[in-house]
Amino acid sequence: GENVEQHPSTLSVQEGDSAVIKCTYSDSASNYFPWYKQELGKRPQLIIDIRSNVGEKKDQRIAVTLNKTAKHFSLHITETQPEDSAVYFCAATPGGSQGNLIFGKGTKLSVKP
Amino acid sequence: DTGVSQDPRHKITKRGQNVTFRCDPISEHNRLYWYRQTLGQGPEFLTYFQNEAQLEKSRLLSDRFSAERPKGSFSTLEIQRTEQGDSAMYLCASSFQGGSTYEQYFGPGTRLTVT
Numbered sequence: 001g002e003n004v005e006q007h008p009s010t011l012s013v014q015e016g017d018s019a020v021i022k023c024t025y026s027d028s029a030s031n032y033f034p035w036y037k038q039e040l041g042k043r044p045q046l047i048i049d050i051r052s053n054v055g056e057k058k059d060q061r062i063a064v065t066l067n068k069t070a071k072h073f074s075l076h077i078t079e080t081q082p083e084d085s086a087v088y089f090c091a092a093t094p095g096g097s098q099g100n101l102i103f104g105k106g107t108k109l110s111v112k113p
Numbered sequence: 114d115t116g117v118s119q120d121p122r123h124k125i126t127k128r129g130q131n132v133t134f135r136c137d138p139i140s141e142h143n144r145l146y147w148y149r150q151t152l153g154q155g156p157e158f159l160t161y162f163q164n165e166a167q168l169e170k171s172r173l174l175s176d177r178f179s180a181e182r183p184k185g186s187f188s189t190l191e192i193q194r195t196e197q198g199d200s201a202m203y204l205c206a207s208s209f210q211g212g213s214t215y216e217q218y219f220g221p222g223t224r225l226t227v228t
Contacts (some may be wrong), residue, residue, distance in 0.1 A: 046217070098169055099210075
C-alpha cells in the first residue's frame with residue numbers, strides 16, 4: 001500500500017525566513033496531495049493541495065511543488081510569521097482509492113519572533 | 114455552523130466498555146471518512162462512506178469497530194470492549210464528490226481515553 005515519508009520532523013526558523021517541508025510517496029498511481037496545518041488541540045486544516053497533473057501551485061505565501069518522476073512533493077512557506085507555528089502534515093490519495101488519505105508523520109514548525 | 118461537528122469532544126471509559134461517537138458532516142457533502150490520530154502521529158484512515166454505503170475499510174478497523182451512516186447524513190463509530198490501545202483522537206472528515214475535488218474537511222475530533 002501507499003507509504004508517505006515526511007521530513008524533517010521538526011523545523012525551527014526565524015520570522016521572515018522561508019520554511020520547506022518535504023514528502024515522498026511510494027504509490028506511483030497516487031493522484032492527490034494535500035497539506036494540512038494542525039495547531040495544538042485543534043482539527044487539521046487544509047491549507048493547500050495539488051493534483052498529479054500539476055507541477056506547482058501557489059497561494060499567497062504558501063506553495064506546493066510536485067515531482068511525479070521522483071515521487072516527492074514539498075511545501076514552501078515564505079516570509080514566515082509566528083502564527084505559522086504548528087504541525088504540518090502531508091498526505092497522498094493512493095491510486096484506486098476513493099479519496100482516503102495516507103498521512104505523513106508531521107513536521108513541527110516553530111517560527112521564532 | 115457549517116463545519117464538520119463531532120460529539121462528544123471527550124470520552125473517558127473503562128477498559129471493556131463500549132463507546133459510540135457521532136459525526137455530522139458538512140450538509141452537502143456525500144463522502145464521510147473516519148480517521149484515528151495518536152500523539153505525535155498523522156491521522157490514520159479507518160473507513161469511508163459514500164452516502165450510506167461503507168465502501169472502504171482499513172485493516173486497522175478490527176472486529177470491535179463498527180461504523181454506520183444510515184441515512185447518508187450523520188455517521189456513528191462504535192468501539193466494543195474497549196482496550197487501552199484504543200486511546201486516541203478519532204477524527205471525522207467529509208468531502209463532496211463532484212468534478213475533480215477531493216478536499217476533505219475535518220471535524221474537531223473525539224478524544225477517547227480508556228483507563
